[in-house]
Amino acid sequence: MTTRTLRAGLVGYGFAGQTFHAPVLSAVPGLALGAIMSSQAAKAQADWPGAAVVPDMAGLLALPDIDLVVVATPNEMHFPVAKAALEAGKHVVVDKPFTLNAAEARALADLARQQGRVLAVYQNRRFDADFLTLRDVIASGKLGRLVYFESHFDRFRPEVKARWREQDVPGAGVWVDLGAHLVDQAVQLFGKPDTLQLDTAVLRDGAQVNDHFHALLRYESGPHAPLRVVLHASTLAAHAAPRYILHGTRGSYLKHGVDVQEDALKAGERPGGENWGVDPLVGELKVHAVGDWVQTIEWPNRRGNYVDYYAAVRDAILGVGPNPVPPEQAVAMMELLDLGTQSAKEGRALAP
Known part of the structure; x- marks a missing residue:
């Protein structure tokens, strides 16, 4: 096993590159930010003086010491940039959503295997604190057989901003943006649903793409049946719903608030420190005790840590650990996102 530091090249220095990728991967021992491809050369150099700043992919791929390419471009560029990096013999991390569709996802997965x-x-x-905690709640068995799960990502952003994510371009809209997270979490918890039904809407004044979605995942077979899962995201929720609602035959779990890491990163904080990833809003368990009596329990939160993702990528590259999100999972996710888009167009539930 080599002990040298792996060097990453970051493609794109917009919101995702600045906020999530550069500071998080740089916090991983044995992984360093070696280069940034960006049109914002002065800002990238000022933020990361130790990294080379290049204007295009050719310049990035020409650097001999880059082991990993991180794709943080607008969504429609994910496929061509990742393809070029794989063809150049680099390991690749792609921001979500993986690609624009499942066909592109399968092509990249095949190429990665070949290379x-x-x-x-x-x-x-x-690696959110609330999601890690939710997994602990489910594993405890205290809720009995699970029958209903609701997962919300509600925000209040009434003004449409002049950025690609809110323009009528391929890969825009909250279904592929936030749905990629919520569907992934649901599949991690319960597996692939038997059917998916999606409703999307354009609700804000001046909005060009969907800024609201409501998805129903039905589990009619398998270990979790019968189970209903609701996934919901809104940009007009000044009074946000609970992040999670989980009902079982012996009780319920309720959690307010979202993971704190995104806000910390947006404020310029770097991962690490005593309070990194600590969510102060604990969830509440109400469980059946004796007769009709219900016991209320505050369930302590796990600590969230996005750094664990890139640590797992490092280990996978070094051959000492599994890929945290392997291509087959990425392809399956894109198939479900495509299915949701088709469901919204047809106005009916569809089976994967």
């Missing part, structure tokens, strides 16, 4: 390179999608919200 013998690690290809992973940045599903960082598997």
Whole structure:
């Protein structure tokens, strides 16, 4: 096993590159930010003086010491940039959503296998404090057989901003943006649903793409049946719903608030420190005790840590650990996102 530091090249220095990728991967021992491809050369150099700043992919791929390419571009560029990096023999991390559709996802997965390179999608919200805690609640068995789960990502952003995510371009809209997280979390918990039904809407004044979605996942077979899962995201929720609602035959779990890491990163904080990833809003368990009596329990939160994702990528590249989000999972996710888009167009539930 080599002990040298792996060097990453970051493609794109917009919101995702600045906020989620550069500071998080740089906090991983044995992984360093070696280069940034960006049109914002002065800002990138000022923020990361130790990294080379290049204007295009040719310049990035020409650097001999880059082991890993991180794709943090607008969504429609994910496929061509990742393809070029894999063809150049690099390991690749792609921000979510993986690609624009499942066909592109399968093509990249095949290419990564042919090249013998690690290809992973940045599903960082598997490392949210609330999600890690939710997994503990489910594993405890205290709720009995699970029957209903609701997962919300509600925000209040009434003004449409002049950025690609809110323009009528390929890969825009909250279904592929936030749905990629919520569907992934649901599949991690319960597996692939038997049917998916999606409703999307354009609700804000001046909005060009969907800024609201409501998805119903039905589980009619398998270990969790019968189970209903609701996934919901809104940009007009000044009074946000609970992050999670989980009902079982012996009780319920309720959690307010979202993971604190995104806000910390947006404020310029770097991962690490005593309070990093600590969510102060604990969830509440109400469980059946004796007769009709219900016991209320505050359930302590796990600590979230996005750094664990990139540590797992490092280990996968070094051959000492599994890929945190392997290509087959990424392909399956894109198939479900495509299915949701088709469901919204047809106005009916569809089976994968």
